[in-house]
Every structure is written in C-alpha cells, then in structure tokens.
Amino acid sequence: MGDSGSYHLSSLLHLVHLNQKLGNLLTAYQTVTLKNEAAAKKAVHAMKEYDEQLDKGFESQAMSR
Template identity: 80%
Template sequence: MDGRGSYPLPSLQQLAYLNQKLENLLTAYQAVTLKNEAAAKKAVHAMKEYDEQLEKGFEGRAMSR
C-alpha cells in the first residue's frame, strides 16, 4: 500500500475474487433454502391430507368403552 491509501492491484483482484465467491455461495444458499421451504410445505400439506383422511375414517364410528 502506498501512502495515499490505495491498494495494490493484486489485493484488489483478490478481493474481487473473494467477493464473487461469496456471491456464488449466497446464490447457492438461497436456492437450497427455497427448495427446503418448498419441501417443507409439501410435507406439511401431505400430513394435513393424511390427517383429514384419518378423521374421515373415524367419522361415524361409535367410541366404545
């Protein structure tokens, strides 16, 4: 670094490289998070449907003791 506060070119190139890597990581993380959210919603929907089917199966049955 010279006295004017500027950075040498290799340092700037390294920072740009790291910035690009972080942006790629963020993009990948966002994609995985969206997939996980969709999978969770699908699983909850499937469980809700299963619960509703179970409920219909119990309707009309007298509870015996």
C-alpha cells in the same frame, strides 16, 4: 507503478475474486433454502391431508356404531 502499486492491485483482484465466490455461495444458499421451504410446505400439506383422511375414517366409524 512500483511494488506498492502491484501489491494494491493484487489485493484488489483478490477481493474481487472473494466477492464473486461469496456471491456464488449466497446464490447456492438461496436455492437450497427455497428448495427446503418447498419440501417443508409439501410435507405439511401431505400431513394435513393424511390427518383429514384419518378424521373422516374416525367419523365413519363413529356413525356406524
């Protein structure tokens, strides 16, 4: 295997390493995205509950008049 063969092997190993890094990056991105989605759903749920509480407060004020 001459210089050309070792160059190709080195290039292949470099591509394998880059592929592993991209795989790790994708996994990290998916994890962050899922956490962000969960946080957004939780925030929307909290705002909906707060809106419902406000609505109940307005209804009780309207009935007491």
